[in-house]
Amino acid sequence: MSSIIYALVVRDPDIVLSEYSRAQGNFPQITRNILSKLPRSGKFSYTYNEKYCYHYISEENIVFICLSDAEFPRRICFLFLDDIKSNFMKRYGQVVNTVIAFGVNAEFAEVLKTRMIYFNTDPNADKLQTIRSSVDQVKNIMIENIDKVLARGEKVELLVKKSEVMSEQAITMKKRAIQVRRKMWFQNIKLYLVCGCVFLFLLLLLMMSVCSPDFSEC
Template structure:
């Protein structure tokens, strides 16, 4: 759900761009912690792209079921989400070359570690500023190279990929009659600069890929 309007940003190197932990409430999701790797994007685009990544993670969690794992494909990017039955969720955004199995092993590890360190009473109302969990940056850096990270996850049981729901686009998650443009404009997570960035990118329709 974030826009990428940066010519030549895809280098062919497997990349993990975002890792976040959220709580799935009955109506809305609540962002608890997030880490980003945006060095491959233009400096002046990073804040808007980060906001769209946050928006995407929240929408994925809100539109996915409790106890589910799903991947959403959009051009050369993938969003992977794992939501536990207790509502704790983790989302990873990577390029399509990044191995799905490694992503879901990472998400499971993050969820286990987060639930051990953070009291579940904080999940519904906590914020990135109030939640004390410092391992996301470490995981994001450690798993940048999936070949090395894979060695860390081989000792775990392999993810049963048949239980992962695959969506071709973010639009496939929307309810009938919903429009992405309307969700963007109504979003409280996106600032006016990011909304203007979204409109401009759509109008120009150049080098734009939507997730």
């Protein structure tokens, strides 16, 4: 697994203030040999032997260097260098020009080790990947919310259609109810008329039986 292997802090021209290596090898000697070839301003990467890559930040007369496997992401290496630079200058910025060789190594080598482990193993160290993950998460949430809105829109549309159908059915039922009421009213009128006629006919028969057919006896 690729990783950051070695790191050191140097004050020009070649005074090593602190270093840490997580693997056995001649990395310190090789680094000291190429120090004089490195530019002394800005951020650079330097491929060595096709298998490894040096990355360094040079600021004023202090150089922060790390060695990594060639395939290890460069952006993480520079995040590591920015981190140790910030830590180092916060601790020793006031006295950095007077510190003797390895004068702060006993303390700062542990910082190099701790931060190296962090940037080698913790996914959160890759800020770009973290941002991408956050963007993907936000995008997924937005897509999910859009799907929900669309689903709600479909449901609302269905409800509107159902409401329209129910409204039409209600109007139809109302018309039918009016028609039924009118029909029942006419039927009741007819019934009342028939009953009235029957009653008058019976009354006439009764009067004729009492008063004679020509009503001469009444």
